[in-house]
Amino acid sequence: MRKDALAGVATAAVVIPQSMAYATIAGLPVEVGLYTALVPLLVYALLGTSRALSVSTTSTLAALTGAAVATVPPDQAMAATTTLALLAGGLLLAAGVLRLGFLADFISHPVLAGFKAGTGLLIAAGQLGKVLGVEQTGDSFFAKTRSALSHLGDISWPTAALAAATVAGLFALKRTKIPGALVAVGAGIVVGAAGLLDVALTGTVPGGLPTPAAPDLGLIGPLLPAAAGIALMSFVESIAAGRAIAHSDEPEPNADRELIALGAANFAGGVFRSLPAGGGLSQTAVNDTAETKRAGALTALVTLATLLFLTSVFADLPQATLGALVLVSAVGLIQLEPFRQIGEIHRRGVALGLLTMLGVLTLGVLQGVLVGVLASMLSLVHALNHPQVTRLETGEIKVVGPLYFANVQRVKRRVLELDPEPVLDMSAVHGIDVTAALVLEELAPRMQGLNPQPRELLRRVQSRANAAANSRSTSK
The missing domain is CATH 3.30.750 (Transcription Regulator spoIIAA)
Structure with a gap:
């Protein structure tokens, strides 16, 4: 129990600030991130098969959610998020009942590498407005970047300085066991509360337990394709993180049972206003010291305490700090090593990864994944047709x-x-x-x-x- 308690608290120090930051990727209030670090995490702790997998949300799922939510009017954003989580949960549950765990294999390594790199660039571009303190518009990577650069004359130097200091601190703390995200949030709150810099703040964060919400039935049809992509990516990321962290003396996560657990986590999360959820590698790595799944439940309890007693503290959290947190997380997705490894085996794999990345940057996150999967299937058909x-x-x-x-x-x-x-x-x-x-x-x-x-x-x-x-x- 001691190891589980330490792991649960340490993981909460990573999950809570990350979830708040990831909510901003989707264009949602930060408390939605806290709800996601409570309900899905608790449900997975009860039903999941991985000892260490920490299920809240990830930057890629938040980006997929943001892309889908952007297609509806702003006043329907929360209803769209709830509908997405419920749809994704329902699809995952159905896939688990039908034993469709093999679907994770449809995302090849080159497609996954290209998807992550493209998503990282897209997310990073979307944070330029926050870290520079300038107005930003656009949907694609190029539109977002062009918009931010066109407003460089309006840059807020206090905002940029705080964001730069936060990014530098986060990279420096990566070499230590200190939870950099928690330190960054704490330092940002001190700066905001003391009024040391003229920067935009988060403002009032509602406390208390999340209240139930119903889906918008009129959005089911329009959001169903996006929900299917979110469900697939939730499963792929979760199963990959669970397999990567499994010890040699313990079984890997059971794919079909994971579908059930993730489906229930998303469905319950959707009922209580959460983002679509999945297992992230960064928080799972922190949770690896846990002996049992009780650590996940303890992380959820820390989040519950935060919602009940600490939300007023976050009112003074600068937007630049959240932007810097997201920026560092996005940069972590942009990795050249997977491309190098794939290139050493087969150059066509590199081309496939780059095509997926370009699809994400130009067409959007979900569309980019579909481009990569389609290209993979065409490549497979070509190989089969030329024995x-x-x-x-x-x-x-x-x-x-x-x-x-x-x-x-x-x-x-x-x-x-x-x-x-x-x-x-x-x-x-x-x-x-x-x-x-x-x-x-x-x-x-x-x-x-x-x-x-x-x-x-x-x-x-x-x-x-x-x-x-x-x-x-x-x-x-």
Whole structure:
């Protein structure tokens, strides 16, 4: 219990200020971030399968939420957030019941790397107005950046100085075990309360427990695609963080049960005005010292105490401090190392990651992910349609990969180009379909090393041909 208590309090020191900052990414009041660090976290602690996973919200989920909320009028922002969380929760629950945990595999490593880098740049661009104290408009990365730069003549130097000092402090504290986010918030509140700088403050933060809210039924249709993207990303980020932090002597999180736990966390969070929730790697890493899931419940209890007794303190928190917190978090998403590792294995993967990143920067977060997934699928189809056909030193021709209706004609032409009377090594062909079996029928006697499925299918084709020949002979 002692280890769980220490882990829970330490994680709260990270989660509470981060959640407040992430709420601003979505364009929502900071108390919504506190609600997200309470309800979803508590529900996951009861139902989740990962010992250390800390489920509140993440910068990427906040960005996805912000992109969706921006499509509705400002007075519907909170209703849209509630609807998104409930929809995402419902989709995750349904996926868990249907045992669709394998869907996480549809986000490839290159797409995830490009998505994170693009989202990091997009979030960072969106904070330029706050950290410089200037007006900012626009939706895309380029529009946000152009807007901020066009107002550089109006820069608020006290705001910029505070933001720069906060960023420098956060990077310096990263090398220590001190919770940099908590220190930054504390220092910012001192500066704001003392009136040392002429900067914009957060203002009144409502305290107390979150009250239940109903979804806006009229927004279900328009927000459903965004909710599906949020649900998928919540699951992908959570399962990745849970697997990364799992110790060698403990099982990895169960994907299908995680869908249920995350779905319940999002659904309950939506009822109580939370952002869509998922597991973040930064707070999960802090929570790794926990022995059991009780640590997550203790983090939620610290958040509850904050809501009940400490919200008045945040009124003097400068907006520049929150902007700096988000900026540092966004920069952490922009990593070149994954691209370098992918490039060492396959250059096409780097192109796929860069395409996803460009999609996020130009089209938006959800659209960028869809571009990456679509490009991944097209790349897979291209690879399947071009199986390797090579001549071995022994003179045999080897085919590598599955053969089906879309590639078998190309493979047959290539084989006959190499040798009009080939001897085929089929040991690397583990599956064929009916079309492939019919097309390759005349080459079947020249095949060696057939695997069970192709051998059985070709046998049936040959039996059919023999039966047809016998029938013709009998009729004559």
